[in-house]
Amino acid sequence: MTAANTTSRLRHSVPLWAAMTFASFGGVAGLAMTGAINTATTMILMIIPAALFFQMIRVANNAAVASASCGGKGEAQRAYIKRVAIFSSLYLVVFAIQIAVLKAGDPPMALRAALSVLPGLAVVGIFWAIGRLIVEEQDEFLRMLIVRQALIATGFALGAATIWGFLEVGGVVPHLDAYWVAVVWFFGQFIGTASNRITYGSWGAL
Template identity: 40%
Template sequence: MPRSPAYRRYLVRMGISAALYLGATMLAAVTLKDKAPVSALSVAVAVLPGIAVVGMIGAMGRLLLELKDEYLRMLEVRKMIFGTGVALSIAAIWGMLEMFTDVAPLPVVWMFPIWSGGIALGAVWNKLTLGDAGCA
Protein backbone atom coordinates (compact mmCIF):
# COMPACT_ATOMS: atom_id res chain seq x y z
CA MET A 1 0.00 0.00 0.00
CA PRO A 2 1.43 3.42 -0.91
CA ARG A 3 2.72 5.47 2.00
CA SER A 4 0.88 8.71 1.39
CA PRO A 5 -2.25 10.08 -0.26
CA ALA A 6 -0.02 11.73 -2.87
CA TYR A 7 1.35 8.32 -3.90
CA ARG A 8 -2.15 6.85 -4.06
CA ARG A 9 -3.33 9.69 -6.33
CA TYR A 10 -0.17 9.23 -8.42
CA LEU A 11 -0.88 5.53 -8.88
CA VAL A 12 -4.46 6.26 -9.97
CA ARG A 13 -3.32 8.93 -12.46
CA MET A 14 -0.53 6.73 -13.78
CA GLY A 15 -2.85 3.72 -14.04
CA ILE A 16 -5.41 5.69 -16.03
CA SER A 17 -2.73 7.12 -18.33
CA ALA A 18 -1.11 3.71 -18.82
CA ALA A 19 -4.47 2.11 -19.67
CA LEU A 20 -5.20 4.91 -22.14
CA TYR A 21 -1.73 4.45 -23.64
CA LEU A 22 -2.24 0.72 -24.13
CA GLY A 23 -5.73 1.18 -25.55
CA ALA A 24 -4.67 4.00 -27.87
CA THR A 25 -1.63 2.04 -29.07
CA MET A 26 -3.80 -1.01 -29.82
CA LEU A 27 -6.33 1.20 -31.61
CA ALA A 28 -3.58 2.73 -33.75
CA ALA A 29 -2.03 -0.67 -34.51
CA VAL A 30 -5.38 -2.12 -35.59
CA THR A 31 -6.72 0.84 -37.56
CA LEU A 32 -3.59 2.29 -39.16
CA LYS A 33 -1.30 0.50 -41.56
CA ASP A 34 2.42 1.30 -41.60
CA LYS A 35 2.97 4.62 -43.32
CA ALA A 36 -0.77 5.37 -43.47
CA PRO A 37 -1.65 8.39 -45.60
CA VAL A 38 -1.83 11.61 -43.61
CA SER A 39 -5.39 12.62 -42.83
CA ALA A 40 -7.11 14.25 -39.89
CA LEU A 41 -8.28 10.82 -38.68
CA SER A 42 -4.90 9.07 -39.05
CA VAL A 43 -3.11 11.92 -37.28
CA ALA A 44 -5.67 11.94 -34.45
CA VAL A 45 -5.38 8.17 -33.94
CA ALA A 46 -1.56 8.24 -34.16
CA VAL A 47 -1.27 11.09 -31.65
CA LEU A 48 -3.48 9.48 -28.97
CA PRO A 49 -0.74 7.27 -27.43
CA GLY A 50 1.54 10.31 -27.21
CA ILE A 51 -1.14 12.25 -25.36
CA ALA A 52 -1.33 9.39 -22.87
CA VAL A 53 2.44 9.65 -22.38
CA VAL A 54 1.96 13.35 -21.62
CA GLY A 55 -0.56 12.22 -18.99
CA MET A 56 2.06 9.92 -17.44
CA ILE A 57 4.62 12.72 -17.33
CA GLY A 58 1.96 15.00 -15.85
CA ALA A 59 1.24 12.39 -13.16
CA MET A 60 4.93 12.39 -12.24
CA GLY A 61 5.06 16.17 -12.10
CA ARG A 62 1.89 16.30 -10.04
CA LEU A 63 3.40 13.80 -7.61
CA LEU A 64 6.33 16.15 -7.05
CA LEU A 65 3.94 19.02 -6.37
CA GLU A 66 1.76 17.01 -3.98
CA LEU A 67 4.45 15.29 -1.93
CA LYS A 68 4.74 17.13 1.37
CA ASP A 69 7.74 15.17 2.62
CA GLU A 70 10.93 16.73 1.21
CA TYR A 71 12.90 13.49 1.55
CA LEU A 72 10.35 11.52 -0.50
CA ARG A 73 10.25 14.32 -3.08
CA MET A 74 14.06 14.21 -3.30
CA LEU A 75 13.95 10.45 -3.93
CA GLU A 76 11.51 10.96 -6.80
CA VAL A 77 13.54 13.82 -8.27
CA ARG A 78 16.72 11.72 -8.11
CA LYS A 79 14.97 8.90 -9.98
CA MET A 80 13.76 11.28 -12.68
CA ILE A 81 17.20 12.87 -13.05
CA PHE A 82 18.76 9.41 -13.29
CA GLY A 83 16.24 8.42 -15.97
CA THR A 84 16.91 11.63 -17.88
CA GLY A 85 20.64 10.93 -17.77
CA VAL A 86 20.13 7.40 -19.08
CA ALA A 87 17.84 8.54 -21.90
CA LEU A 88 20.04 11.46 -22.96
CA SER A 89 23.19 9.31 -22.81
CA ILE A 90 21.64 6.62 -24.99
CA ALA A 91 20.30 9.25 -27.41
CA ALA A 92 23.69 10.97 -27.68
CA ILE A 93 25.71 7.78 -28.07
CA TRP A 94 23.30 6.16 -30.52
CA GLY A 95 22.98 9.44 -32.43
CA MET A 96 26.75 9.50 -32.95
CA LEU A 97 26.67 5.86 -34.04
CA GLU A 98 23.91 6.70 -36.55
CA MET A 99 25.82 9.69 -37.84
CA PHE A 100 29.19 7.99 -38.28
CA THR A 101 28.38 4.31 -38.86
CA ASP A 102 25.79 2.17 -40.57
CA VAL A 103 23.76 1.18 -37.48
CA ALA A 104 19.98 1.09 -37.67
CA PRO A 105 18.30 4.27 -36.43
CA LEU A 106 16.79 4.25 -32.95
CA PRO A 107 13.11 5.15 -33.34
CA VAL A 108 12.33 8.18 -31.21
CA VAL A 109 9.22 6.42 -29.87
CA TRP A 110 11.57 4.37 -27.67
CA MET A 111 12.83 7.39 -25.71
CA PHE A 112 9.98 7.41 -23.18
CA PRO A 113 10.32 3.68 -22.39
CA ILE A 114 14.10 4.16 -22.11
CA TRP A 115 13.55 7.12 -19.78
CA SER A 116 11.10 5.06 -17.72
CA GLY A 117 13.61 2.23 -17.48
CA GLY A 118 16.18 4.78 -16.34
CA ILE A 119 13.78 5.89 -13.62
CA ALA A 120 13.57 2.25 -12.46
CA LEU A 121 17.37 2.11 -12.40
CA GLY A 122 17.29 5.36 -10.42
CA ALA A 123 15.10 3.64 -7.83
CA VAL A 124 17.73 0.90 -7.56
CA TRP A 125 20.43 3.57 -7.25
CA ASN A 126 18.42 5.27 -4.47
CA LYS A 127 18.03 1.97 -2.66
CA LEU A 128 21.76 1.19 -2.91
CA THR A 129 22.97 4.66 -1.92
CA LEU A 130 20.27 5.87 0.46
CA GLY A 131 18.50 2.69 1.56
CA ASP A 132 15.12 3.78 0.15
CA ALA A 133 13.90 3.53 -3.45
CA GLY A 134 10.98 5.96 -3.26
CA CYS A 135 7.46 5.24 -4.49
CA ALA A 136 8.06 2.12 -6.57
Protein backbone atom coordinates (compact mmCIF):
# COMPACT_ATOMS: atom_id res chain seq x y z
CA MET A 1 0.00 0.00 0.00
CA THR A 2 1.40 3.38 -1.03
CA ALA A 3 1.64 6.42 1.22
CA ALA A 4 -1.04 8.14 -0.87
CA ASN A 5 -3.45 5.24 -0.36
CA THR A 6 -2.76 5.22 3.37
CA THR A 7 -3.42 8.96 3.60
CA SER A 8 -6.66 8.57 1.64
CA ARG A 9 -7.87 5.78 3.93
CA LEU A 10 -7.14 7.90 7.00
CA ARG A 11 -9.05 10.86 5.58
CA HIS A 12 -12.09 8.62 5.11
CA SER A 13 -11.84 6.91 8.51
CA VAL A 14 -14.75 7.75 10.80
CA PRO A 15 -13.01 6.36 13.95
CA LEU A 16 -10.02 8.63 13.28
CA TRP A 17 -12.14 11.79 13.09
CA ALA A 18 -14.18 10.63 16.09
CA ALA A 19 -11.02 10.12 18.16
CA MET A 20 -9.71 13.56 17.17
CA THR A 21 -13.07 15.11 18.09
CA PHE A 22 -13.06 13.38 21.48
CA ALA A 23 -9.46 14.34 22.21
CA SER A 24 -9.87 18.02 21.25
CA PHE A 25 -13.14 18.36 23.20
CA GLY A 26 -11.55 16.79 26.26
CA GLY A 27 -8.54 19.08 25.98
CA VAL A 28 -10.61 22.26 25.75
CA ALA A 29 -12.98 21.16 28.53
CA GLY A 30 -10.02 20.29 30.75
CA LEU A 31 -8.43 23.69 30.24
CA ALA A 32 -11.73 25.43 30.96
CA MET A 33 -12.47 23.47 34.14
CA THR A 34 -8.99 24.08 35.54
CA GLY A 35 -9.28 27.81 34.90
CA ALA A 36 -6.39 27.84 32.45
CA ILE A 37 -8.54 29.68 29.88
CA ASN A 38 -11.44 32.10 30.26
CA THR A 39 -14.98 31.73 28.87
CA ALA A 40 -14.34 33.65 25.66
CA THR A 41 -11.25 31.61 24.85
CA THR A 42 -13.12 28.41 25.65
CA MET A 43 -15.94 29.19 23.23
CA ILE A 44 -13.48 30.13 20.51
CA LEU A 45 -11.45 26.95 21.00
CA MET A 46 -14.66 24.90 20.85
CA ILE A 47 -14.56 25.64 17.12
CA ILE A 48 -11.86 22.95 16.82
CA PRO A 49 -13.87 19.95 18.11
CA ALA A 50 -16.95 21.29 16.32
CA ALA A 51 -15.09 21.38 12.99
CA LEU A 52 -13.70 17.88 13.57
CA PHE A 53 -17.16 16.60 14.48
CA PHE A 54 -18.68 17.99 11.30
CA GLN A 55 -15.87 16.41 9.30
CA MET A 56 -16.72 13.10 10.95
CA ILE A 57 -20.36 13.63 9.95
CA ARG A 58 -19.34 14.35 6.36
CA VAL A 59 -17.15 11.24 6.14
CA ALA A 60 -19.86 9.05 7.69
CA ASN A 61 -22.53 10.43 5.37
CA ASN A 62 -20.34 10.01 2.29
CA ALA A 63 -19.79 6.39 3.24
CA ALA A 64 -23.51 5.85 3.71
CA VAL A 65 -24.39 7.46 0.40
CA ALA A 66 -21.66 5.55 -1.45
CA SER A 67 -22.95 2.23 -0.17
CA ALA A 68 -26.60 3.01 -0.78
CA SER A 69 -28.42 1.38 -3.68
CA CYS A 70 -31.00 4.18 -3.83
CA GLY A 71 -29.72 7.35 -5.44
CA GLY A 72 -32.02 9.59 -3.37
CA LYS A 73 -30.64 8.36 -0.08
CA GLY A 74 -28.56 10.96 1.66
CA GLU A 75 -30.53 14.05 0.56
CA ALA A 76 -31.84 14.67 4.08
CA GLN A 77 -28.36 14.33 5.52
CA ARG A 78 -26.89 16.78 3.01
CA ALA A 79 -29.63 19.31 3.79
CA TYR A 80 -28.94 18.81 7.49
CA ILE A 81 -25.22 19.47 7.09
CA LYS A 82 -25.93 22.68 5.14
CA ARG A 83 -28.31 23.91 7.84
CA VAL A 84 -25.88 23.09 10.63
CA ALA A 85 -23.08 24.83 8.74
CA ILE A 86 -25.25 27.96 8.38
CA PHE A 87 -26.26 28.09 12.04
CA SER A 88 -22.72 27.30 13.19
CA SER A 89 -21.39 30.16 11.07
CA LEU A 90 -24.05 32.50 12.47
CA TYR A 91 -23.07 31.44 15.97
CA LEU A 92 -19.42 32.25 15.38
CA VAL A 93 -20.27 35.62 13.83
CA VAL A 94 -22.68 36.81 16.53
CA PHE A 95 -20.43 35.51 19.31
CA ALA A 96 -17.46 37.39 17.86
CA ILE A 97 -19.60 40.54 17.64
CA GLN A 98 -20.72 40.08 21.24
CA ILE A 99 -17.14 39.79 22.50
CA ALA A 100 -16.02 42.80 20.45
CA VAL A 101 -18.89 45.02 21.65
CA LEU A 102 -18.45 44.07 25.31
CA LYS A 103 -14.72 44.72 25.16
CA ALA A 104 -15.26 48.09 23.47
CA GLY A 105 -17.20 49.53 26.38
CA ASP A 106 -20.36 49.28 28.45
CA PRO A 107 -23.27 48.96 25.99
CA PRO A 108 -26.91 49.49 27.01
CA MET A 109 -28.70 46.61 28.70
CA ALA A 110 -30.98 46.07 25.70
CA LEU A 111 -28.01 45.66 23.37
CA ARG A 112 -26.25 43.34 25.80
CA ALA A 113 -29.40 41.23 26.09
CA ALA A 114 -29.79 41.00 22.31
CA LEU A 115 -26.15 40.07 21.78
CA SER A 116 -26.42 37.45 24.51
CA VAL A 117 -29.57 35.87 23.07
CA LEU A 118 -28.38 35.64 19.45
CA PRO A 119 -25.66 32.99 20.02
CA GLY A 120 -28.19 30.92 21.94
CA LEU A 121 -30.69 31.19 19.09
CA ALA A 122 -28.02 29.99 16.67
CA VAL A 123 -27.53 26.88 18.81
CA VAL A 124 -31.32 26.42 18.93
CA GLY A 125 -31.17 26.50 15.13
CA ILE A 126 -28.87 23.46 15.22
CA PHE A 127 -31.43 21.65 17.39
CA TRP A 128 -34.08 22.58 14.82
CA ALA A 129 -31.89 21.20 12.04
CA ILE A 130 -31.68 17.87 13.85
CA GLY A 131 -35.47 17.85 14.23
CA ARG A 132 -35.90 18.52 10.51
CA LEU A 133 -33.49 15.68 9.74
CA ILE A 134 -35.68 13.28 11.72
CA VAL A 135 -38.76 14.47 9.82
CA GLU A 136 -37.18 14.47 6.35
CA GLU A 137 -35.13 11.26 6.55
CA GLN A 138 -36.98 8.64 4.47
CA ASP A 139 -34.87 5.65 5.51
CA GLU A 140 -36.53 4.21 8.61
CA PHE A 141 -33.33 2.59 9.85
CA LEU A 142 -31.37 5.84 9.65
CA ARG A 143 -34.24 7.72 11.27
CA MET A 144 -34.18 5.25 14.16
CA LEU A 145 -30.43 5.77 14.54
CA ILE A 146 -30.84 9.56 14.59
CA VAL A 147 -33.58 9.40 17.24
CA ARG A 148 -31.52 6.93 19.26
CA GLN A 149 -28.50 9.25 19.15
CA ALA A 150 -30.61 12.20 20.26
CA LEU A 151 -32.08 10.21 23.16
CA ILE A 152 -28.65 9.04 24.29
CA ALA A 153 -27.31 12.61 24.06
CA THR A 154 -30.30 13.95 26.02
CA GLY A 155 -29.95 11.36 28.76
CA PHE A 156 -26.21 11.97 28.97
CA ALA A 157 -26.56 15.77 29.15
CA LEU A 158 -29.41 15.77 31.67
CA GLY A 159 -27.68 13.16 33.81
CA ALA A 160 -24.39 15.07 33.77
CA ALA A 161 -26.13 18.39 34.54
CA THR A 162 -28.07 16.84 37.45
CA ILE A 163 -25.03 15.17 39.01
CA TRP A 164 -22.91 18.31 38.55
CA GLY A 165 -25.64 20.42 40.15
CA PHE A 166 -25.68 18.27 43.28
CA LEU A 167 -21.89 18.31 43.39
CA GLU A 168 -22.06 22.13 43.27
CA VAL A 169 -24.48 22.12 46.20
CA GLY A 170 -22.01 20.00 48.12
CA GLY A 171 -19.18 22.38 47.27
CA VAL A 172 -17.25 19.65 45.50
CA VAL A 173 -17.02 21.25 42.05
CA PRO A 174 -17.09 24.87 40.76
CA HIS A 175 -20.12 26.47 39.16
CA LEU A 176 -20.53 26.06 35.39
CA ASP A 177 -22.60 28.32 33.13
CA ALA A 178 -25.85 26.83 31.84
CA TYR A 179 -24.76 26.79 28.19
CA TRP A 180 -22.43 23.92 29.04
CA VAL A 181 -25.50 21.66 29.03
CA ALA A 182 -25.80 22.18 25.27
CA VAL A 183 -22.07 21.54 24.84
CA VAL A 184 -22.37 18.28 26.78
CA TRP A 185 -25.43 17.34 24.71
CA PHE A 186 -23.45 17.70 21.49
CA PHE A 187 -20.72 15.57 23.02
CA GLY A 188 -23.46 13.06 23.86
CA GLN A 189 -24.19 12.86 20.14
CA PHE A 190 -20.71 11.44 19.69
CA ILE A 191 -21.49 8.82 22.35
CA GLY A 192 -24.70 8.05 20.46
CA THR A 193 -22.90 7.55 17.17
CA ALA A 194 -20.39 5.24 18.84
CA SER A 195 -23.23 3.30 20.47
CA ASN A 196 -24.98 2.96 17.10
CA ARG A 197 -21.81 1.66 15.54
CA ILE A 198 -21.29 -0.91 18.29
CA THR A 199 -24.92 -2.00 18.45
CA TYR A 200 -26.06 -1.79 14.82
CA GLY A 201 -22.83 -1.60 12.83
CA SER A 202 -23.66 1.85 11.46
CA TRP A 203 -22.70 5.35 12.56
CA GLY A 204 -26.06 6.73 11.51
CA ALA A 205 -26.42 10.18 10.04
CA LEU A 206 -24.90 12.35 12.76
